[in-house]
Structure formats: structure tokens, C-alpha cells
Amino acid sequence: MADPQPAAEPAAPVRVDTWIWCVRLTKSRSLAASACRAGHVRVNGERVKAAQQVKPGDEVRLFHAGRERVVVVRRLIAKRVGAPVAVECYVDNSPPPPPRTDALAMGVRDRGAGRPTKRDRRAMERLQGRMR
CATH class of the missing domain: 3.10.290.10 (RNA-binding S4 domain)
Known part of the structure; x- marks a missing residue:
């Protein structure tokens, strides 16, 4: 061929x-x-x-x-x-691509559980790394 x-x-x-x-x-x-x-x-x-x-x-x-x-x-x-x-x-000659990060652990709430409380929101933010 x-x-x-x-x-x-x-x-x-x-x-x-x-x-x-x-x-x-x-x-x-x-x-x-x-x-x-x-x-x-x-x-x-x-x-x-x-x-x-x-x-x-x-x-x-x-x-x-x-x-x-x-x-x-x-x-x-x-x-x-x-x-x-x-x-x-x-x-x-490109630098190597940044490593792929796995999806951050997210707090999953049950469907129909209503709005998260302040305590729940803070726990979810802590998991996502947004808390100080």
C-alpha cells in the first residue's frame, strides 16, 4: 500500500x-x-x-x-x-498540561430535603475548600 x-x-x-x-x-x-x-x-x-x-x-x-x-x-x-x-x-515545546484534579467531594443532599441549614452550608463549603 x-x-x-x-x-x-x-x-x-x-x-x-x-x-x-x-x-x-x-x-x-x-x-x-x-x-x-x-x-x-x-x-x-x-x-x-x-x-x-x-x-x-x-x-x-x-x-x-x-x-x-x-x-x-x-x-x-x-x-x-x-x-x-x-x-x-x-x-x-509546550509545558506539560496541569494535572487533572478529580471532582471535589461535594456534599450531596437528599432530594426534597429542603434548604440546607447554616451548619449544612458550612460543612459543604468545608468539603469544597472554600472555608477559611
């Missing part, structure tokens, strides 16, 4: 919002453009607009979904590709 051919590299430079979407760092191009407008995208340390061009060797920092992604552009692509091909287009 023949290996699937990766997308051909474009001759022209690619917009940063398009590239971020193509390599699957964001779910949609509009989210990538919104991140650029909000100042959550930096190329080589500088905030950029969505139309900024990227080239191989550029460091792209994206703060998205509560996490910072730091990637170095290895290859330019102009069309969205599958995840295995997308990973080949950048070098991921």
Missing part, C-alpha cells in the same frame, strides 16, 4: 490564524482569529494580528483553553490535515 501523501507545502507564506487551525491547535479558524485579536497569540515573542505571516523556524505561543502552547513552525501548510500529519508540521 502507498503511504498517504502529506499536503503540499504552499509557495506563499501562510497567515498565522490559518496555520494554527491547519495544525489543529484550535478547533476552528474563527477561534484562531479571535485568539489573535485578543492578544493570545505571539510569534517570536510579539503579539500578532491574524493576518501576520509565519515561516519555518518561527516560535508561535498560543494561550487557548486555559493552557499555553509553545510550538516552533517546522513546515507550512494551508489546508487542514489529519492529526498525524499535523504533528509533523511543528515541534511542540
Whole structure:
């Protein structure tokens, strides 16, 4: 069987919002453009607009979904590709994601038990870690 051919590299430079979407760092191009407008995208340390061009060797920092992604552009692509091909287009230097915390223990009240008393509320807050 023949290996699937990766997308051909474009001759022209690619917009940063398009590239971020193509390599699957964001779910949609509009989210990538919104991140650029909000100042959550930096190329080589500088905030950029969505139309900024990227080239191989550029460091792209994206703060998205509560996490910072730091990637170095290895290859330019102009069309969205599958995840295995997308990973080949950048070098991921991101810090490891924060550990997932289990759901905090919550005080569960029986249905129809009425409003919690002040004592019950304080016990629930203590369980949730909101008490001083």
C-alpha cells in the first residue's frame, strides 16, 4: 500500500490564524482569529494580528483553553490535515498540561430535603475548600 501523501507545502507564506487551525491547535479558524485579536497569540515573542505571516523556524505561543502552547513552525501548510500529519508540521515545546484534579467531594443532599441549614452550608463549603 502507498503511504498517504502529506499536503503540499504552499509557495506563499501562510497567515498565522490559518496555520494554527491547519495544525489543529484550535478547533476552528474563527477561534484562531479571535485568539489573535485578543492578544493570545505571539510569534517570536510579539503579539500578532491574524493576518501576520509565519515561516519555518518561527516560535508561535498560543494561550487557548486555559493552557499555553509553545510550538516552533517546522513546515507550512494551508489546508487542514489529519492529526498525524499535523504533528509533523511543528515541534511542540509546550509545558506539560496541569494535572487533572478529580471532582471535589461535594456534599450531596437528599432530594426534597429542603434548604440546607447554616451548619449544612458550612460543612459543604468545608468539603469544597472554600472555608477559611
